[in-house]
Amino acid sequence: MDDAISIRQLSKRYDSGFEALKHVDLDIRRGEIFALLGPNGAGKTTLIGCVCGIVRPTGGTIVVNGHDAATAYRQTRAEIGLVPQELTTDAFETVWNTVTFSRGLFGKPRDDAHIRRTLESLSLLDKRDDRIMSLSGGMKRRLLIAKALSHEPSILFLDEPTAGVDVELRQEMWRIVRELRRAGVTIILTTHYIEEAEEMADRVGVINHGELILVEEKTELMHKLGKKQMSLELTEQLQSIPDALNRYQLELIDDGNVLVYTYDTHGARTGITPLLQELNEAGIRFRDIHTTQSTLEDIFVSLVKSPP
Ligand SMILES: Nc1ncnc2c1ncn2[C@@H]1O[C@H](COP(=O)(O)OP(=O)(O)OP(=O)(O)O)[C@@H](O)[C@H]1O
Numbered sequence: 392m393d394d395a396i397s398i399r400q401l402s403k404r405y406d407s408g409f410e411a412l413k414h415v416d417l418d419i420r421r422g423e424i425f426a427l428l429g430p431n432g433a434g435k436t437t438l439i440g441c442v443c444g445i446v447r448p449t450g451g452t453i454v455v456n457g458h459d460a461a462t463a464y465r466q467t468r469a470e471i472g473l474v475p476q477e478l479t480t481d482a483f484e485t486v487w488n489t490v491t492f493s494r495g496l497f498g499k500p501r502d503d504a505h506i507r508r509t510l511e512s513l514s515l516l517d518k519r520d521d522r523i524m525s526l527s528g529g530m531k532r533r534l535l536i537a538k539a540l541s542h543e544p545s546i547l548f549l550d551e552p553t554a555g556v557d558v559e560l561r562q563e564m565w566r567i568v569r570e571l572r573r574a575g576v577t578i579i580l581t582t583h584y585i586e587e588a589e590e591m592a593d594r595v596g597v598i599n600h601g602e603l604i605l606v607e608e609k610t611e612l613m614h615k616l617g618k619k620q621m622s623l624e625l626t627e628q629l630q631s632i633p634d635a636l637n638r639y640q641l642e643l644i645d646d647g648n649v650l651v652y653t654y655d656t657h658g659a660r661t662g663i664t665p666l667l668q669e670l671n672e673a674g675i676r677f678r679d680i681h682t683t684q685s686t687l688e689d690i691f692v693s694l695v696k697s698p699p
């Protein structure tokens with residue numbers, strides 16, 4: 392019960408017969424920012440919908456702060472704020488009324504001080520009496536966050552919070568999300584932007600074709616990304632790597648014409664200098680060197696390009 396959300400074997404088959412989620416297991420830790428990455432149609436919104444009680448799962452269980460989402464819907468829903476992917480708002484209502492009304496929907500007593508604080512933290516307080524239709528796109532997005540926070544949830548879902556927004560607004564969203572985390576809110580955001588996951592997340596999950604194919608600490612992931620490869624094009628084909636070079640764990644590719652050395656850019660020493668020296672001593676000559684570094688994007692692309 393230490394996790395904010397615990398999902399087991401979650402499956403969703405839509406009436407069309409389409410399997411949008413396939414046996415997903417996922418635990419969201421209290422207080423973390425979890426980024427769910429995945430291409431269009433991967434199942435991100437469906438997953439969120441299941442946790443928020445908007446989509447009815449066809450299998451599995453979801454426990455939110457100890458409440459079973461299937462049997463204790465109201466308690467579960469009260470723990471959650473949802474900023475939906477699609478912007479839908481009642482255009483004629485004012486900012487203040489919209490947020491106050493949202494809180495009322497959850498049966499929470501009126502609390503003007505909380506609404507004030509929420510609007511203030513989202514730089515919307517001076518717009519409190521404005522009608523929604525008069526707000527800019529960025530303000531509307533902030534309003535959706537204010538609505539989602541109106542009933543003081545401990546968990547906030549942001550479904551593509553920065554899709555199609557400009558750089559400035561994206562950074563502002565990131566700032567808001569960080570502030571919320573500092574205030575103790577657990578945050579799950581979905582995104583197409585790898586950069587966003589890199590910037591924001593404590594942990595990253597990758598979903599594709601309804602399957603969760605990777606969940607990892609971002610730092611761990613970044614560590615893997617910190618690996619670089621140096622390829623040496625040899626002047627003469629090599630049959631095998633001399634034993635004296637074993638400690639470098641070299642790889643011989645392209646019929647013995649290229650020697651590949653993988654090293655850690657985060658390490659104090661890369662080992663390149665002694666390697667080159669030892670190659671020289673072993674009489675191995677090369678005509679060209681190039682280095683490559685895998686990015687989160689490479690990992691993502693290689694993960695999601697595999698067929699369903
Ligand atoms: N009501 C529905 N009936 C049938 N299929 C649906 C329904 N809603 C979603 N799907 C399908 O389920 C799959 C997952 O959709 P979902 O909206 O969860 O993806 P997503 O990862 O959020 O994508 P995006 O990045 O485009 O928002 C898609 O193939 C979609 O067409």
Ligand SMILES: [Mg+2]
Pocket residue numbers: 435436437476550
């Ligand atoms: Mg979606």
